[in-house]
Amino acid sequence: MFITPNTIENIVKQIEETAGTQTALLFIAEHTKIDIENLILELNQRQITFAGGIFPRVIYNDTVYEEGIVVNFIDQIHHAFVIKNLDQKEFTIPKIQLASDKSYCTFTLVDGLTGNIANYLSELYRTLGTSSIYFGGGAGSLTLEQKPCLFDNDGFYMNAAISLIYESRVSIGVKHGWEKVDGPLIATKTNNNTIQEINWRNALEVYKEIVERDCKQEITVDNFFSIAKAYPFGIVKENSECIVRDPISTNEKGELICVGEVLNNTVLDILRGKNENLISSATEAAKLTTxxxxxxxxxxxxxxxxxxxxxxxxxxxxxxxVIEELRSKNNQMEISGALTLGEISSYNGYLEFFNKTIVIGLFE
Amino acid sequence: MDIGKNIADILQLYEFSMAIGKSLDYEKNCDKFLTLLLARKNLSGCCILRKRDEHYEKLYAFPAASVSNKYIPHNQFLTSCFKNSEPKTGIFNDSIKKTVPMCTEKGAWVYFNLKEDLGLFLFENNGNLFTSIDINQLNPIIAKFSLSLDACESFSKQQDLLKKLTSQNQELKEYAHVISHDLKSPLRNVVTLIAWTKEDAGNLDENLLQNLTGIEENAEKMDNLINGLLTYSTIDKEDIVANHIDIKPFIQEIIESINDSKKEITTFNIHTNVESLNFNALQFKQLFFHLISNAIYSIDKENGVINIHIDQHDSILKCSVQDNGKGIAKRYFDKIFEIFQTLENDKKSTGVGLSIVKKIIELYEGKIWLESQENMGTSFHFTLKT
Known part of the structure; x- marks a missing residue:
């Protein structure tokens, strides 16, 4: 369901009409003029169970929206929990027992600009393992200014993660299409999301040398983001595409700040994007799903x-x-989504936090 | 040959090896290395099993439920893995799934022997078999990981031992205090009752009086023995606080506190190259109290002379207590520091004093030795690290 910007009362009314006993999963585009605290209050008054996030943009069918709300409904939530203070190392994921003869999906939304996301996903995988398929993404603002971006019946959160576990057969496709320009390099010194040194040298110096040679442009503080968006890092992973890490800014020490953690001594490539490769990889992800x-x-x-x-x-x-490929499976299928700050999926192996990647899920 | 691929492989192994031994905690050490291995190799899980006589025990698993039971009965599959020191790989089939409660529907497994009785399993979900190159590359890294697990186990044992020791020390301290209190109060009653009996009874029979005095002396010895034992058992267990000590007045005070009539015929000379020092006052007093008491006690001449030397040389304190007493026979030189050892049948001596001295000196990484000539005198020398 897609709800165009409207009064809170009308938004809640539209959700209530379909919700029944289902849980509403809300993706709100960040430019939607809406008071989230008020929305929470109104939904609670109507006794609607919900969870959601604010994203740079949302997708409904074949259109990308800067304003508006995408709502999906989940039949029976097996377990839902919020982890607050994700930026601190100490958090506890509740112990959950899943039946081995059933198919589960764990839909996870995280604050895409908080630290510790990979650690959270690792702990989530430690708890649930291969008994669930994982799917989700990072909420937050395109301005990269961190503010509350996740919500549920109990509040509006920053530095948090929401996980909803429900019974569903899900098929997942994950691809990015970015190609190696240079590497391998070693991130010899890192601190959570920040790469401080590459090959035992200042990270920005090494990054500049490689990227400037390829793009034939000088990287400055002002143009860093516009150039770096085309040259992400790739963490080498066997039997699959590399994990992309997006450098979004640099600081006065010449360190590179990424979306998502980079561990000490991670082997990295520097990647480059080509329109046709990215688009064809998205189609490939859709094909894998269908x-x-x-x-x-x-x-x-x-x-x-x-x-x-x-x-x-x-x-x-x-x-x-992507839509065309998905529709080939079911022409009447409702397709929606969000443009996110980081993507989440396990894809038949270890649960990962991706950047610059498309993750598609088909639910039955 | 794909040089680029080889370099990437080597750097990947570098990343793995740098993740080993990041913590001495068993679980954290496994987490740091094995979750990285799972992530980079896109594996779905792993577990470490120990072979015991009665079953296999799960020591570690990631995800936690990848092996659902803590104990797995002996079975053909695990026996065939554990009997080899070489890695082994295969595809999960129904017979394995029936015997080993590994939560995976499909995929491949590889087994690495960590030690004779310890094995690591890695699982993957995509049905890609582990190749011999994969296994050969990982084998030395896993061997290094195995050593780090040994270190974790040793550290854990050491920590347990330390915890046990600390708790035993505390128990001993409390026990010593309780015992000393419980033994001393009836003793005090005995001494008081004898004093009252002597006062109240008027003219007592000489023999009875002698017996009562004997009881009094033995009670006093018992009291000294309890004090000595309490000091001996707790001297190295108290918190050590350094105090400022002005040497000459401090030693003088110790001499004054010694209750022995031979003090009147003895000359004391105190030599030191420092006026003051920082040391635990109680332990410093214990040291010199027992050595000077023994020296005074050994005086058998009309004029006793006791020389006390305390010299500081960098961080070492060199001290000696020398007397012109009756001396000690060589055969007692080692025995003399053992607890409850006395040189002769002395009613007053408890045989604890020199044991306390030795214990304090060892606490400060020092040494004690003696030089003696019978009828000429004895010198006790010792060092202390300050």
Whole structure:
């Protein structure tokens, strides 16, 4: 369901009409003029169970919206929990027992600008393991200014993660299409999301040397983001595409700040994007999803906002090819999604936090 | 040959090896290395099992439920893995799933022997078999990881021992205090009752009086023995606080506190190259009290002379207590520092004093030795680290 900007009362009314006993999952585009605290109050008064996040943009069918609310409904939540203060090392994930003969999906929303996301996902995987499929993304503002961006019946949160576990057969496709320019390099000194040294040298110096040689442009403080969005890092991973890490800014010490953690001594490549590769990889992700799905009724696309910034007007092409592929499985299927700050999926192995990647889920 | 691939492989192994031994805590050490290995190799899980006589025990698993039971009965699959020191790999099939409660529906497994009775399993979910290159690359890294697990186990044992020791020390301290209190109060009653009996009874029979005096003397010895034992058992367990000590007045005070009539015929000479020092006052007093008491006690001449030397040389304190008493026979030189050892049948001596002295000196990483000539005198020398 897509709700255009409206009064809180009307928004809540529309959700209530469909919700019944289901849990509403809300993706709100960040420019939507809405008072979240008020929305929480109104939804609670109508006794609607809900959770959601604020994202740079949302997707409904073949359109990207800067304003508006995408609502999906989940039948029976097996378990839902919020982890607050994710930026602190200490947090506890509740012990959960999942039946081995059933299929589960763990839908996770995180504050995309907090620290410790990889650690949270690692702990989530430690608890649930392969008994669930994982799917989700990072909420937050495109301004990269951190503020509350996740909410549920109990409040509006920053530095948090919300996980909803429910019974569902899900088919997932994950791809990014970024290609190696240079590497391997070693991130010899890091601190959570910050790469301080590469190959035992100042990180920015090494990054500049490689990227300037390729893009034939000098990197300055002012143009860092506009150039770096085309040259992310790739963490080498066997039997799959590398994990992309997006450097979004630099500081006065010449350190590179990324979306998501980079561990000490991580082996990195520097990647480069080409429009056609990114678009074809998105189609490939969609094909992977449809190949494994049987009778999907809902499609959710979690696509990185930085792909939109890189592809610009060509992003519509990416979205169109993905939608076309998904519709080939079920023409009537409702497709929605969010443009996120980081994407979450396990894809048949260890649970990861991706950047600049498209994660598509078909739910049955 | 793909040089780029080789370099990438080597750097990947570098990353793995740098993640080993990041913590001496068993679980954290496993977490740091194994979760990285799972992430980079896109594996779905792992576990460490120890072979015991009665079953296999799960020591570590990630995800926690990847092996659901803590104990797994002996079975053909695990026996065939554990009997080899070489790695082994295969695909999960129904027979394995029936015997080993590993929560995976499909995929491959690889086994690495960590030690004779310890094995590591890695699982993957995509059905990609582990190749011999994968295994050969990982084998030395896993061997290094195995050593780090040994270090974790040793550290854990050491920590347990330390905890046990600390608790035993505390118990001993409390026990010593309780015992000393419980033994001393009836003793005090005995002494008081004898004093009252002597006062109240008027003219007592000489033999009875002698017996009562004997009881009094033995009670006093018992009291000294309890005090000595309490000091001996707690001297190295108290918190050590350094105090400022002005040497000459401090030693003088110790001499004054010694209750022995031979003090009147003895000359005391105190030599020192420092006026003051920082040391635990109680332990410093214990040291010199027992050595000077023994020296005074040994005086058998009309004019006793006791020379006390205290010299500071950098961080070492060199001290000696020398007397012109009756001397000690060589055969007692080692025995003399053992607890309850006295040189002769002395009613007053408890045989604890020199043991306390030795214990304090050892606490300060020092040494004690003696030189003596019978009928000429004895010198006790000792060092202390300050």
């Amino acid at each position: 190949k494994n799905a049987q009778n999907p009724n809902t499609g959710i696309i979690i696509d990185c906002i930085s792909r939109v910034l890189f592809l610009e007007e060509n992003f519509q092409l990416e979205l169109n090819t």
